[in-house]
Amino acid sequence: MHIDPKQLIEELRFSFQYLSKGLSNPNAFTGLNDTGEWIMSCCPLHTESRASFGISKESPYHCNCFFCGYLGTIDNLIENALDLNEGEGINFLVSTYIFEEKSRTFDMVDYIDNRRDKYVIPYLEESKLVTLKKSRSKNEVLFQSGMSYMRGRGFKDCTLETYEICVDTKTEMLVFPQRTRTGQLRFVQKRKIGNNYHGAKFINEGSTIKKDIVFGLHFINKLRTTTNRIKRVRMVESPTDCMSNYQIGIPAVSINGRILFRNQVRELQLAGIEEVDLMLDNDKAGEKGMQDAAILLDRAGLIVNRVRYPSFPVFKDSNELLNAGLLDRLVTYNVNLIGAIFK
Ligand SMILES: [Zn+2]
Structure with a gap:
């Protein structure tokens, strides 16, 4: 089985930020450093500014904090860091890797061999x-x-x-x-x-598992097999941006942040989406997010466009444009036209 500890740490950092303790330990899973044997980051179990916590690069991926002495298996660490119940660490690993590549999925199945019954991603009643x-x-x-x-x-x-x-x-x-x-x-x-x-x-x-969640997508998915099928959506950051577009009649989904995950791309495809108009927030982070998302979507075979924000005055997001009465008047252009940035 192959876990990429760097990628896993990214996932953990993403989930950790949603926890209330993420506020008191903002450095957790940051400061990545490859020592050859370990991928080091700041420990999720206490605050620190120097990376003392390591995940072994070799199977079975032990975790060890050289500062507080924490020693554990990867699934236990996930449970401790994300406040999950016993057994849910495996779910996190599965949901992180199961959609990515088939080979990884099967490797993961080997890994958790005798815990097959715990495959279900937790949901909220x-x-x-x-x-x-x-x-x-x-x-x-x-x-x-x-x-x-x-x-x-x-x-x-x-x-x-x-x-x-x-x-x-x-x-x-x-x-x-x-x-x-x-x-x-x-x-x-x-x-x-x-x-x-x-x-x-x-x-x-x-559930702490959010990487496959695309806000608003279930409405679009429902139409997939009808004559009203929606093939093109605006992709925005937050639920309020999604709702803003919906209100003016533009199908939209929110990725709940500026990072688009492969799991989300897969969900879009399963919902029948073929074309995406990127419209993350009008700031540096949004710009980076759109560049990364464009690559991911393009590789998945989707048509990728971008929605142009007005150059002046500056609007932060879809909700601000809704209130300015401009959200339905924006220009969209295909990213291939400016290829250099994306290819
Ligand atoms: Zn520690």
Whole structure:
């Protein structure tokens, strides 16, 4: 079996950032350094600025922190770092590698040979979302303040209903349900209401496995076998950007960040998408994300375009353009036309 420890550390860093402890240990899984025998990074189990934590480059990929002395197997480390239950570390490995390449999948099957029954990617019970929706009855005022915040960002009630946006009045956060392509609830993203808040802006509840999740894709997937099949989507960063485009009649999906993963590309293809209009945030990180995404999508055989932001004034994302009344007036161009950057 082949695990690329560097790639795995990238995945772990991606998942770690969503945890509340990700805020107190922002260096975890950063500062990569290849010693020949180990891939070193900063330890996820304590804060540090120098990489003391290593994953062995050889099977069975032991993990060892030379600072705190942690010693464990890779699946246990994943469970400890991501606060998963026993056995879920394997799920994380499988979901990371199962969609990537067939050979890796089968190697992984060998690895976990006697744990075949634990293959299912964890999901979030639909009843959890129902409970969150019902929490409205405990504090209608807070619910309304959440909804009016969203209306203030330009959203109509029908858009909010379509995407099942609600308020968890217990944690006082807006709730964005995140579903798989086939509609299964995987996790909910919670966001503080408004722009003045203390502590974490986002909290997630549910499965930590998110790399195959494309927000909004389950609506498109449903149409796949109908005459209304959608073959082309705008790809944006956040759920609110996705909803902004939906509201003006442009099919869109959000990749929940600026990194497009292969698992997400596969889901797009399974939903029947053939052409993607990239429109990540209008900043440095978004630009890098779009360049990486263009390569990945192009290799997967999709047609890749980019949506041009107006040069002045500067708009950050789809939601700002929605509010400026410009979101449906943007120019899209094929990235092959400017080939040099992407090829
Ligand atoms: Zn350590």
